[in-house]
Amino acid sequence: MTCDYGTPSLVWKDWKEEKTSPQSDHQSSPQSQKDDIFVTLERWTASQGADTMPDMDINVVDLELMMHWCNSAHEVLARNEATAWIWRQLVPQEAFSHRFLLWGILSVSALHLSCFKAEQHQSIYLKKAAFHQSRALALFRETLESVGSQNGKAVFAFSSLVAVYAFGSLYNQETSDPIQDIYQILVLIRGTNQIVARVRQNLLESDFAPLLQLDEYSNEIPADMRAALSRLHALNNSLQEGPESHKAYRDAIDDLEEMFVLFYGGATSMTPSGKWAIRLSPLYLEYLQERRAFSLVVLAHYCVLLHCLRQHWCIAPWATRVSKAIWNVLDIRGRESIQWAMDRIFE
Known part of the structure; x- marks a missing residue:
């Protein structure tokens, strides 16, 4: 299932004609120091109301989110049916033993589900996504101090979810500096890959191996x-x-x-x-x-x-x-x- 985003709101040829000279007010300066790779995510989740979720009905909504993950949200990470099965079946099973992965799944699922909700209900799911992501990141940082065979699959899966969340969490927001945002996402993806490298060999010897065994593609580009x-x-x-x-x-x-x-x-x-x-x-x-x-x-x-x-x-x-x-x-x-x-x- 995918969202229907339609065509760009501005036709390029029309928009292009309006932009005849560089605009100095868009030239914001880059950050003066490099953030921890997760700091940007924490800033985004805080801006989306991560600390304001009420406790009522939390279990019912979470059940909805897990069902949505298994039905469709997992597809964003699947390359084929073999990997789809891992994300749909094995990753949730792994999440029951690793709370940060469970919260990561619920966060991405809530973010995806918000795309299909009426405008007046979207904020509920966006806040839910930020709430779970904030908790997941805090616990994940603690986990990084002792990464090994016992949690390698969960670390890999959560690292992949972080990339999806980073791309998806700004979907409904018009950001003031898209260049800086995409830069932060590129840095984040590289950082999570360095984490995954620590458990790669263990994964290749596990039932998660197909996720790392990329298919060979060869074709002419236009x-x-x-x-x-x-x-x-x-x-x-x-x-x-x-x-x-x-x-x-x-x-x-x-x-x-x-x-x-x-x-x-x-x-x-x-x-x-x-x-x-x-x-x-x-x-x-x-x-x-x-x-x-x-x-x-x-x-x-x-x-x-x-x-x-x-x-x-x-x-x-x-x-x-x-x-x-x-x-x-x-x-x-x-x-x-x-x-x-x-x-x-x-x-």
Whole structure:
């Protein structure tokens, strides 16, 4: 089950004509220090009323949320029927032994279910999502002090849920700085992957192994997409910012092309969006936090990948939000470099 988000509220060609020059008031400065990877989530959940949930009917609502998870919400993480079965059956079973995973499931389920509720009832489920996520994060932090075979599956599953929550928790909110938000999500995904790496071998020897055994995909991407990526490489070659910078950008572009190959080869799950984040170099992320122009140009092309994956409720709004924000901060030359991406997203 997916939400129907319709078409972008602004037709790209009409919107583009209104934006004739960069807007300095959209150029907010990046954070001066790097947050703990979960601090941003805690800030978001607090803003959504995580501390104001009443205790009444809590069990009834939670039963509804678990049923919704098993019926449909789990599908956002499934690549095929084998992995769908694990998320639908084995992950909830694991959650009964690990409270942070249980709360993580209920949180994502509430977030998803809010998409289908009438406007006057959405806030109840959004607050429920924030309430469970806040509790889950607090307990998860304690768990990270002793990660091992006894909790490895729960740690992996919750880390995946965190990525879904991060993308999905801002669906109903118009944020003031989409570039900073997507940056935080990329950092969060990379951070959770480092946690998962600690239990990877145990998972490969468990019934969760199919979740890590990615299928091989091979397919041709559209000619215009291949040409756009070639132009990115040419731009990178012209920058002459030094070998380290050149490699950081080159790898980000090469990995983005691989993600498009995955998508056009049949990988329509969320996997490509997260896999690109995992592979990003710390140097590219540093440039992105500094808002270097070419890092934003590459990010705009990543937005095309998000646009391809917009059938997933948690990803749906991000391509248009982030690409518009990038357009607003780039100069004329930078805008010319992302013209293809904007046309693709707003076609």
